[in-house]
Each structure stands twice: as C-alpha cells, then as structure tokens.
Amino acid sequence: MASAPDRLLLRLEWRVVRRLDGRVRGAYRTAYRGAGLDFVGLRGYVEEDDARHIDWNAxxxxxxxxVRQFTEDRELTLWLVLDRSASMTVGAPGRGKHDVLAEVALTCARLFSRGGNRVAALLHDGVTTRVVPPGTGRGHVLRIGHELGRAAAASPAASTTDFAAMLADAARLARRRSLVVVISDFIGTGDWDRPLLRLAHRHDVVALRVVDAADDDLPEAGLVLVEDAETGEQLLVDSSDPLLRARLRDAVAERDAVLAGRMRRAGVPLHRIGTDGDVLSALVAVVASTRWRRV
Structure with a gap:
C-alpha cells in the first residue's frame, strides 16, 4: 500500500502539477549569454570564443x-525553507496550516524537479533544523514528503519560531545562487530583517505566507481559554467583549503591516495562501507575478 506522502504526491500531480507545469517553465530564464536555443544577437569574436558559434554570413x-549569442538554459536549485513550528499546526483536521504547507512544498518540488532542476529542503521546527540535500527526480520529492510526514507526526515543542536562525541556515546551506521559497505563517518574534536582507541579496527569494482564520479572528463564544501555539501560554478571555475584539483586529492589522514592510525592504515578494483556499489558484497567482532568474 502506498504511503501517505506517495498518495499526496500522486493526487497533487494529477490535480495541480500538470496544470502548472507549462506556466513555471516559462517563468524563469537566465540573463547569461551562451549556447542555447533562443537567438538574441551578434557580437564581435574574441579569442576565447568557440569557433562553432561564428556566424559566417554576418x-x-x-x-x-x-559570434551568435543565445539565451542559455542553466540548472536551477530550489531551496524550500519550511516552517514546522507549533503555530503551523493550527487549522481544521486535514486542512491545517501544516497540511497546506506540505501540499505547496511538494507541488513546488515536483514542478521544478520535472525540468531537471535540483530541489533541497530545510525543515525548521522552532528548535531544530533538518535538511534534505539538493537532489532531483520524483524519488527525491518523495524523500522531502517523508520528512514532512515525520515532522507532522512529532509534536512540536512550544517555542517561538526563530526566523533569524532559519534564514541564516538557508543562507549558509545554499552556496550557489538559488531560488529560495520560504513557506511559513510568519508568526514569531525577534529581529530577522538582517538575515532576510542577506539571503535576498544573494538569492531570488519568495515568501509564501500560510494563514488560517483562527490566526486573525476570535469566534464570539463567551468565556474561552486561548493558548499561544508558539509559547504554550494560556489566557481566559471574554470573546464577546467588543473592546477585546477591536484590540485584536488592530493587533492583526499592525502585525500584517510590519510583515509587509519587512518583505518590501528586502525586495521579497510576499504571497498569502489560505487554508480555506485552492492550492492551484494560489500557485497560479504566485507564478504569474514572479519572474525568477536562472544564473
């Protein structure tokens, strides 16, 4: 019997990957001038040039x-930086933030590996980091899926996500210029602006923010016990109190504005993916608005 990651990947291949494949392949190309299929122009011959590229008519x-110049297709390495901290367990059974993260991560991995590109993953649970080194092929994507399954089976310790450490690990491990996709709810504390700037200076970085309604709203249910998934702190509140609800809305708006500002200063596009939405539609929007460079 197929394992859970096998079944998930097969479902995603039929429902999402096949429909996105052509869009992604056209979404990035190198600025490097070399051997390839797309002719871009002529230039004067220099001693180091390959004589086979001389245009004799010109x-x-x-x-x-x-010498003829072409746009050259070159191998791309995709690094998936995945937040597996406690706050990512929020959401309905089977459709929590960690479930959506797994779908998005495996879809991205399969899309890019189909083109012969290498894919790596960094899984950070708030305390420890697990790394799947760069590789290619469907079997490698399944390896990432199994690591995600292991992370979901383990109960994350209550701790605040250390984004600075997560981003610094990504910068240290991605040695050559890569596409780095950070998938997280971006709920955490600390100063991680500088590590993000360093990462974005060397790599093409895209941030995918996975959100659930429970992150932003509190149902009107009278006295309820709420718990911070990151720290484990519990508090008894009156969810029907209009003042409390207004303060919550203001705090959510401020948090979103601060996050958007951080990403904007680093030049990192930020995309929102809801647990109640469709992964295909969300990723189509990401691909349509992003032009990734091969280097």
Missing part, C-alpha cells in the same frame, strides 16, 4: 568575425 557582410 562575418562576410561586416568583414569582421561575428
């Missing part, structure tokens, strides 16, 4: 050796 017309 050379005869200009009476000077001319």
């Amino acid at each position: 050379t005869a017309r200009l009476d000077e050796p001319q």
Whole structure:
C-alpha cells in the first residue's frame, strides 16, 4: 500500500502539477549569454570564443568575425525553507496550516524537479533544523514528503519560531545562487530583517505566507481559554467583549503591516495562501507575478 506522502504526491500531480507545469517553465530564464536555443544577437569574436558559434554570413557582410549569442538554459536549485513550528499546526483536521504547507512544498518540488532542476529542503521546527540535500527526480520529492510526514507526526515543542536562525541556515546551506521559497505563517518574534536582507541579496527569494482564520479572528463564544501555539501560554478571555475584539483586529492589522514592510525592504515578494483556499489558484497567482532568474 502506498504511503501517505506517495498518495499526496500522486493526487497533487494529477490535480495541480500538470496544470502548472507549462506556466513555471516559462517563468524563469537566465540573463547569461551562451549556447542555447533562443537567438538574441551578434557580437564581435574574441579569442576565447568557440569557433562553432561564428556566424559566417554576418562575418562576410561586416568583414569582421561575428559570434551568435543565445539565451542559455542553466540548472536551477530550489531551496524550500519550511516552517514546522507549533503555530503551523493550527487549522481544521486535514486542512491545517501544516497540511497546506506540505501540499505547496511538494507541488513546488515536483514542478521544478520535472525540468531537471535540483530541489533541497530545510525543515525548521522552532528548535531544530533538518535538511534534505539538493537532489532531483520524483524519488527525491518523495524523500522531502517523508520528512514532512515525520515532522507532522512529532509534536512540536512550544517555542517561538526563530526566523533569524532559519534564514541564516538557508543562507549558509545554499552556496550557489538559488531560488529560495520560504513557506511559513510568519508568526514569531525577534529581529530577522538582517538575515532576510542577506539571503535576498544573494538569492531570488519568495515568501509564501500560510494563514488560517483562527490566526486573525476570535469566534464570539463567551468565556474561552486561548493558548499561544508558539509559547504554550494560556489566557481566559471574554470573546464577546467588543473592546477585546477591536484590540485584536488592530493587533492583526499592525502585525500584517510590519510583515509587509519587512518583505518590501528586502525586495521579497510576499504571497498569502489560505487554508480555506485552492492550492492551484494560489500557485497560479504566485507564478504569474514572479519572474525568477536562472544564473
């Protein structure tokens, strides 16, 4: 019998990956001028050039050796930086934030590996970091899926997500220029602006924020016991209190504005993916608004 990651990947391949494949393949290309299929122009021949690239017709017309230039397809390495902290367990059974993260991560991994690119993953649970080194192929994507399954089976310790450490690990491990996709709810504390800036300076970084209604709203149910998933702190509150609800809305708006400002200063596009939404539609929007560079 197929394992849970096998079943999930098969479902995603039929429902999402096949429909997104063409969009992603056209979403990035290198600025490097070399050997390839797309002709971009001519330039004068220099000693280091391959003589096979000389355009003899242009050379005869200009009476000077001319070399054809092409847009070159080069291997891309995708790094998935995955937040597996306690706050990512929020949500309905089977459709929590960690479930959506797994779907998005495996979809991205399979899409890019189909083009022969390498995919790696960094899983951070707020305390420890597990790494799946770069690899390619469907089997490698399944390895990432099994690591995600292991992380879901373990109960994350109540702790605040250390984004600075997570981003610093990504910068240390991704040695060559890569596409880095950070998938998280971005609920945490601490100063991680500088690590994000360093990461974005060297790599193409995209942030996918997974959100659930429980992050932003409190149902009107009288006295309720609420718990901070990151710290384990509990508090008895009156969820029907209009003053409390107004303060909660203000805090959510401030948190969102601070996060958007951090991403904007780093030049990192931020996309929102809801647990109640469709992964395909969300990823189509991400691909449509992002032009990734191969280097």
